[in-house]
Amino acid sequence: MNAIDSYLTPDGRTIGAPVMEMKNITLRFGGVVAIKDISFDIREGEIRAIIGPNGAGKSSMLNVMNGFYHPQEGEVHFRGEKRGPMRPHQIAHQGIARTFQNIALFKGMSTLDNIMTGRLTHMKTGMLSQIKWWGAAQREETANRELVEKIIDFLEIQTIRKTPVGRLPYGLQKRVELGRALAAEPKLLLLDEPMAGMNVEEKEDMSRFILDVNDEFGTTIALIEHDMGVVMDIADRVVVMDYGKKIGDGTPEEVRTNQDVIDAYLGVAHD
Amino acid sequence: MSANFYFGVEVFLNGLMAGVMYSLVALGFVLIFKASGIFNYAQGVMALFAALTLVGFQNGQIPFAHLINAIFGTDLHHFGWHMPAFLAILCALGVMILFAFLVERYILKHLVNQEPIILFMATIGLAYFMEGFGDLMWGSDIKKLDVGIPQGGNIWLEENTAFLGGEDFYGFYLDNLDIWATVLAAILVTSLVLFSQYTKTGRALRAVADDHQAALSVGISLRSIWVIVWSIAGFVALVAGIMWGSKSGVQFSLSLIALKALPVLMLGGFTSIPGAIIGGLIIGVGEKMFEFLIGAPFLGGATENWFAYMLALLFLVFRPQGLFGEKIIERV
Ligand SMILES: Nc1ncnc2c1ncn2[C@@H]1O[C@H](COP(=O)(O)OP(=O)(O)O)[C@@H](O)[C@H]1O
Ligand SMILES: [Mg+2]
Numbered sequence: 001m002n003a004i005d006s007y008l009t010p011d012g013r014t015i016g017a018p019v020m021e022m023k024n025i026t027l028r029f030g031g032v033v034a035i036k037d038i039s040f041d042i043r044e045g046e047i048r049a050i051i052g053p054n055g056a057g058k059s060s061m062l063n064v065m066n067g068f069y070h071p072q073e074g075e076v077h078f079r080g081e082k083r084g085p086m087r088p089h090q091i092a093h094q095g096i097a098r099t100f101q102n103i104a105l106f107k108g109m110s111t112l113d114n115i116m117t118g119r120l121t122h123m124k125t126g127m128l129s130q131i132k133w134w135g136a137a138q139r140e141e142t143a144n145r146e147l148v149e150k151i152i153d154f155l156e157i158q159t160i161r162k163t164p165v166g167r168l169p170y171g172l173q174k175r176v177e178l179g180r181a182l183a184a185e186p187k188l189l190l191l192d193e194p195m196a197g198m199n200v201e202e203k204e205d206m207s208r209f210i211l212d213v214n215d216e217f218g219t220t221i222a223l224i225e226h227d228m229g230v231v232m233d234i235a236d237r238v239v240v241m242d243y244g245k246k247i248g249d250g251t252p253e254e255v256r257t258n259q260d261v262i263d264a265y266l267g268v269a270h271d
Numbered sequence: 272m273s274a275n276f277y278f279g280v281e282v283f284l285n286g287l288m289a290g291v292m293y294s295l296v297a298l299g300f301v302l303i304f305k306a307s308g309i310f311n312y313a314q315g316v317m318a319l320f321a322a323l324t325l326v327g328f329q330n331g332q333i334p335f336a337h338l339i340n341a342i343f344g345t346d347l348h349h350f351g352w353h354m355p356a357f358l359a360i361l362c363a364l365g366v367m368i369l370f371a372f373l374v375e376r377y378i379l380k381h382l383v384n385q386e387p388i389i390l391f392m393a394t395i396g397l398a399y400f401m402e403g404f405g406d407l408m409w410g411s412d413i414k415k416l417d418v419g420i421p422q423g424g425n426i427w428l429e430e431n432t433a434f435l436g437g438e439d440f441y442g443f444y445l446d447n448l449d450i451w452a453t454v455l456a457a458i459l460v461t462s463l464v465l466f467s468q469y470t471k472t473g474r475a476l477r478a479v480a481d482d483h484q485a486a487l488s489v490g491i492s493l494r495s496i497w498v499i500v501w502s503i504a505g506f507v508a509l510v511a512g513i514m515w516g517s518k519s520g521v522q523f524s525l526s527l528i529a530l531k532a533l534p535v536l537m538l539g540g541f542t543s544i545p546g547a548i549i550g551g552l553i554i555g556v557g558e559k560m561f562e563f564l565i566g567a568p569f570l571g572g573a574t575e576n577w578f579a580y581m582l583a584l585l586f587l588v589f590r591p592q593g594l595f596g597e598k599i600i601e602r603v
């Protein structure tokens with residue numbers, strides 16, 4: 001499948017060329033090998049899932065993608081170019097946004113302000129011309145504000161616009177965090193366990209938002225999920241990790257029937 | 272109303288004015304603490320250094336003159352010009368911004384993710400370095416600082432309030448310098464709050480204060496935020512240095528104003544901007560009123576020296592997170 005330039009999903013969307021390619025990534029922490037020689041790609045317009053048991057190295061993989069971790073070996077290619085050593089905030093400016101496994105919001109700030117920070121990569125006016133009510137800075141702020149309001153409507157969180165996010169229940173915090181990442185209009189959106197710790201209803205809502213984002217804005221999404229069931233429903237292709245190694249890669253149907261994957265999920269003893 | 276009541280009001284006003292200055296100094300601490308988790312021990316020395324630099328520019332002193340003379344046997348002291356106060360303040364500000372760059376480049380950058388105690392130790396080192404460096408650069412003699420702020424009692428206020436209290440009351444006596452300092456500090460404090468609430472950089476600053484990882488993920492460069500924050504702290508130090516230096520000369524004891532900020536921080540919480548403001552006012556008014564009502568009549572006076580610390584101690588016992596600080600809950 002990797003050799004071709006595009007493919008068609010069962011529901012009729014066209015998936016394009018690779019946006020990001022991970023090539024032979026190895027990441028070590030002292031003696032611990034978190035990621036062992038893993039390669040895979042993420043293609044334009046697809047929902048790519050990374051699944052695997054706890055400690056498999058999924059979050060580490062996401063951290064490599066957005067530059068928090070620097071792999072000892074391997075290459076990351078983004079939009080056709082090999083990425084040099086870059087810092088996380090520079091990678092954000094390239095168009096990669098993310099959410100975190102343990103929600104990382106700006107707790108003292110309102111929902112609106114949190115999502116506005118997502119627009120920082122699109123703001124250009126300089127330090128000295130940015131007082132809100134000064135010409136260019138104000139126009140910029142207004143334009144960005146409009147987009148942020150759209151995101152707030154889209155995520156159905158109008159009622160908590162002014163609430164400090166630290167006071168929101170867990171499920172809503174996850175949603176605000178998604179909103180902040182969306183505000184960046186990312187070329188690649190990384191979600192680390194967006195449904196962890198949610199009840200069934202919240203999970204359904206979140207699945208719907210993720211599908212809608214992908215569908216309406218054509219956003220390329222890589223998401224980590226612990227729960228196999230959810231992933232099978234929304235992902236186009238799935239990478240399966242276990243103990244830092246890739247043990248499966250393909251459509252949900254392909255990985256579901258893969259014996260190594262079944263073993264890992266049933267907890268068969270490793271030799 | 273009896274004259275005594277108006278004396279009380281006068282004491283209250285003096286307390287408020289002292290309080291605004293405490294708030295200003297405390298704000299310097301809070302900004303840095305919020306953005307980088309560093310308790311900046313050097314904040315007081317920064318005020319001293321800023322004031323020294325200002326006087327140096329004003330008087331056209333040649334930096335490192337003593338050192339140069341000692342090495343080359345020359346006898347240099349002054350450039351021979353006198354810089355206008357406004358220009359000298361701008362130059363001193365420039366030096367403080369340069370200083371912020373150097374701190375980020377040579378200290379903070381190398382200490383990312385270190386324990387708070389290590390960062391604290393680094394600022395102690397920085398404080399002693401700056402103190403010595405300031406001496407070496409500008410000489411260690413006591414200097415007079417005059418940027419044209421009027422000093423002495425405000426006659427106008429005194430004459431126009433004399434009618435209030437009858438025979439024994441001669442009107443409010445407030446020092447011009449204190450009034451100026453209060454107005455300037457109040458303007459500065461207000462602009463800092465507006466800056467942090469309503470500008471893009473202010474929003475980034477608050478973001479960094481809340482969560483470093485998340486800030487990076489939305490494209491904020493921690494290092495540039497640190498430069499900005501230390502520049503602002505340098506600016507605050509310069510203003511505090513000007514006010515205190517005008518009052519009692521530029522000398523080592525100026526760096527001790529930082530000690531006054533400590534109880535303010537305990538009261539207001541280390542992470543709260545409103546806390547620093549209110550905390551400063553409470554301590555300013557509290558210590559003056561306590562001295563006036565209880566200290567002088569019953570305790571033999573001089574209670575201003577310890578009142579702030581007493582109050583801080585009480586807060587530490589009953590409300591350790593301060594007035595507005597976030598509640599400290601250990602996650603287990
Ligand atoms: N910053 C780190 N320092 C040391 N070890 C780490 C770090 N991050 C992850 N690890 C280790 O890497 C392995 C994979 O962790 P992680 O990527 O969080 O797994 P997952 O997200 O699949 O549960 C674990 O053994 C974990 O302890
Ligand atoms: Mg994880």
